[in-house]
Amino acid sequence: MSEKEVKEETKQEQTSQEEQPKIDIKKLVSIVPPASELKKKTKVLKEKRIRIKFDESLPEGASRVPKELAKLLGIEEGDKIEIVVAGRKKFIFTVQIVEEPGVNFVYVYPEELREKGVADNSIATIRRHSG
Numbered sequence: 001m002s003e004k005e006v007k008e009e010t011k012q013e014q015t016s017q018e019e020q021p022k023i024d025i026k027k028l029v030s031i032v033p034p035a036s037e038l039k040k041k042t043k044v045l046k047e048k049r050i051r052i053k054f055d056e057s058l059p060e061g062a063s064r065v066p067k068e069l070a071k072l073l074g075i076e077e078g079d080k081i082e083i084v085v086a087g088r089k090k091f092i093f094t095v096q097i098v099e100e101p102g103v104n105f106v107y108v109y110p111e112e113l114r115e116k117g118v119a120d121n122s123i124a125t126i127r128r129h130s131g
Helices: 003-019 025-031 067-073 111-115
Strands: 047-054 062-066 080-085 089-098 105-108 123-128
Touching: 047 067, 062 067, 062 080, 067 089, 067 123, 080 105, 089 105
Parallel strands: 047 105, 062 089
Antiparallel strands: 047 123, 062 105, 080 089, 080 123
16 A cells, blocks of 8 residues: 555545534433432331321221321331330221321321320321231
């Protein structure tokens, strides 16, 4: 190959590279999600401290849980929940999910709780029943 041929070939390569549009790196990077998004996990609580409110209109063994609280604890309609008062008194209820704002209270059927000495508006721990 002569020197002229080499020069012509390099010119052709340069013109062919110029014809292709350059890819914008910012556009490519915007497609890739950041590492924090890839490692993001939704945290499901195991238990939460709440207030117990009595509701005489509920059937025996039932409780009404606000939708936000149910979502936090991973509870679904018809599941069983465990409510523990003062670390000793344990009660199990069937869940009815309601569209009410708030995550700090649960409505329960009161008769069994009254018999065990639990008052309305008591603080308790709620968790999903595993049994």
